[in-house]
Amino acid sequence: MSRDHERIRQVTERLAAAGVPSPRVDARLLVEHVVAVAGSCDGCGAALLDGLVSRRADREPLQLVLGRTWFRELELRCAPGVFIPRPETEIVAGVAIDEARRHGAAIVAEPCTGTGAIALSVAVEVSGARIVATDVDPRAVATARDNLGRVLAGEAGAPLVADQVEILDGDLLAPLAPELRGRIDVLVANPPYLPASDRGSWQPEVADHDPDRALVGGTDGHEVVERLLADATAWLRPGGLVVLEIDDRRAGDARAAATAVGLTAVDVVRDLTGADRAVVARRAR
Incomplete structure (x- = not known):
């Protein structure tokens, strides 16, 4: 199993324990986001991922955690409130x-x-x-x-x-x-x-x-x-x-x-x- 796949598994378990709907989908998107931003989920990337997962586990919407959502052909920014x-x-x-x-x-x-x-x-x-x-x-x-x-x-x-x-x-x-x-x-x-x-x-x-x-x-x-x-x-x-x-x-x-x-x-x-x-x-x- 690759390191990213192992990260997704760990995050999925953490989100599922917090009662988050579709925990595996959210885990994959969070890991992919961190890899895109930080290059990997190691070092600073690990700290970033932990913070984002904590927010999602607290039931903050994934769209706000990522700062964006997808709608038809568009990628849109989301904002609190x-x-x-x-x-x-x-x-x-x-x-x-x-x-x-x-x-x-x-x-x-x-x-x-x-x-x-x-x-x-x-x-x-x-x-x-x-x-x-x-x-x-x-x-x-x-x-x-x-x-x-x-x-x-x-x-x-x-x-x-x-x-x-x-x-x-x-x-x-x-x-x-x-x-x-x-x-x-x-x-x-x-x-x-x-x-x-x-x-x-x-x-x-x-x-x-x-x-x-x-x-x-x-x-x-x-x-x-x-x-x-x-x-x-x-x-x-x-x-x-x-x-x-x-x-x-x-x-x-x-x-x-x-x-x-x-x-x-x-x-x-x-x-x-x-x-x-x-x-x-x-x-x-």
Whole structure:
């Protein structure tokens, strides 16, 4: 067994004892990170690895320990206090990207941008798209702008894109320029959608590190989803698409809310696990 494989085995055992989910995957990524940074897991590398493993064993998310995460074609920086994008949200981004590709120069709005994962994925995968992203949390805005700068500089593992992404500080669609009203082709978001009663049921990686305002949509949990569905009727162009990630327990409520505000072609998209992941609907033509 090679020395690195032995390190991975040792780290796996340590993380498993701490109750970390997927301990072997995390152990491999931590060892690979240290080898890339320090050249090996010996000497200074051993001290670095021990510190990183201790953080992960304390249930700090792996993405924060490494300082980065991967989303579709991008490597994104993560920051404390900013929501970490999940793999299932790649499905939501994919629906928006497919729709944006149908337009010559799509206008895409993404509130609740967090790290900028969805907005930047649209930018690098849809030629000519214009994206306006917002977040109410200044830390998220700063992180998304940092990731935008890295994409523009070609540092995020994606092609260079034109300076066509705008990241604004503010609540949902309020920061958008008034002239965009009725002109947006795609409105996409991963908004807060959990009910307040879910607090206390989350794993430490979520409860202690993801910002509460990015998780909880209100007492009921569906408040922000309903606001965005209502806003879609004014901001989308006729025939424009809204794609919102939802609580998989609330698919029926999401369908009903979309229908109630007059949206059409209402559907629910499932993720790779079969869970209801997003509500999709169009503004009537």
